Amino acid sequence: MQIWGKVVGVLLGFMFGRIAGAVLGLVVGHIFDKTYSKDFSDNGGFARFFTTTDDIKQQAVFFHSLFSALGHIAKSDGKVTEEDIQIASALMDEMSLSGDVRLEAQQAFRDGKQRDFAIVEMLQQFKEQCHARRDVLQIYLEILIQASCTHKKLSSAQYTVLEKVAKALGFRRVELDFLIITFEAEQRFRSGRANANYQRGDKGQSQQRKQRHQQYSGAQAYSVKAELEDAYKILGIKESDAPAIIKKAYRRQMSLHHPDKMASKGLPAQALELSKQKAQDIQSAYELVRKQKGF
Numbered sequence: 001m002q003i004w005g006k007v008v009g010v011l012l013g014f015m016f017g018r019i020a021g022a023v024l025g026l027v028v029g030h031i032f033d034k035t036y037s038k039d040f041s042d043n044g045g046f047a048r049f050f051t052t053t054d055d056i057k058q059q060a061v062f063f064h065s066l067f068s069a070l071g072h073i074a075k076s077d078g079k080v081t082e083e084d085i086q087i088a089s090a091l092m093d094e095m096s097l098s099g100d101v102r103l104e105a106q107q108a109f110r111d112g113k114q115r116d117f118a119i120v121e122m123l124q125q126f127k128e129q130c131h132a133r134r135d136v137l138q139i140y141l142e143i144l145i146q147a148s149c150t151h152k153k154l155s156s157a158q159y160t161v162l163e164k165v166a167k168a169l170g171f172r173r174v175e176l177d178f179l180i181i182t183f184e185a186e187q188r189f190r191s192g193r194a195n196a197n198y199q200r201g202d203k204g205q206s207q208q209r210k211q212r213h214q215q216y217s218g219a220q221a222y223s224v225k226a227e228l229e230d231a232y233k234i235l236g237i238k239e240s241d242a243p244a245i246i247k248k249a250y251r252r253q254m255s256l257h258h259p260d261k262m263a264s265k266g267l268p269a270q271a272l273e274l275s276k277q278k279a280q281d282i283q284s285a286y287e288l289v290r291k292q293k294g295f
Contacts, residue, residue, distance in 0.1 A: 063101065064122075067092075087150065088105075092105055193227075
């Protein structure tokens with residue numbers, strides 16, 4: 001049963017003509033439901049005003065580009081291992097990919113494993129689809145770095161592919177190195193804090209993070225000095241920087257990674273959680289530096 005014409009008609013009629021307008025809107029809406037609703041529904045209905053074909057296409061391109069590049073990185077060592085597949089699956093889980101979207105991501109990963117996969121051409125199409133927006137491209141590169149570096153150190157072959165990806169997206173090698181160093185600092189910072197909570201008895205979900213921390217720092221305790229050094233790296237600042245420079249760096253990092261801003265730029269909803277986690281790390285790092293600096 002079609003009712004949207006009546007609903008919209010009553011609401012608009014009431015806005016412009018109160019009760020009399022609502023009655024007239026109901027009549028017009030009834031005629032609409034009987035005569036035009038099927039064609040309207042076939043053309044996308046009201047949903048087309050909120051989710052455009054371009055939005056859907058952009059999200060599909062984002063996921064295909066991400067997982068095909070990840071597959072290409074995994075294959076760069078010569079063989080895709082079971083661990084590589086588990087890493088890709090874990091990223092799909094973290095991004096809540098399911099159904100057809102997950103199947104497409106899995107196929108993209110398989111496509112990327114092919115020896116003759118045209119990764120540069122794929123990235124050029126992705127960059128064009130994103131209108132070369134540097135913030136979206138950086139988030140994409142950061143997610144790719146996260147998936148490639150979370151469980152193991154990069155091999156030289158994997159780094160070479162990442163460097164090719166960065167170059168195709170318009171990032172210099174020094175910028176890629178900065179993003180890798182920042183990610184490693186975030187891992188230690190986040191895991192070190194979770195480990196401290198665990199030691200205090202706040203176990204919750206800290207065991208996995210504790211294991212990650214041990215992976216990066218071995219048996220050594222995560223010292224206050226190491227935590228502060230990682231906070232500087234997360235913000236992209238030096239210990240000697242003045243408060244004004246620190247505040248500017250913090251605002252720049254938060255502006256880039258704020259989930260609401262990323263959503264408005266077309267970043268898929270499934271990727272926003274990763275951006276949110278990074279924004280939380282930036283906030284925590286800034287509060288630690290601000291407290292240490294006393295401003």
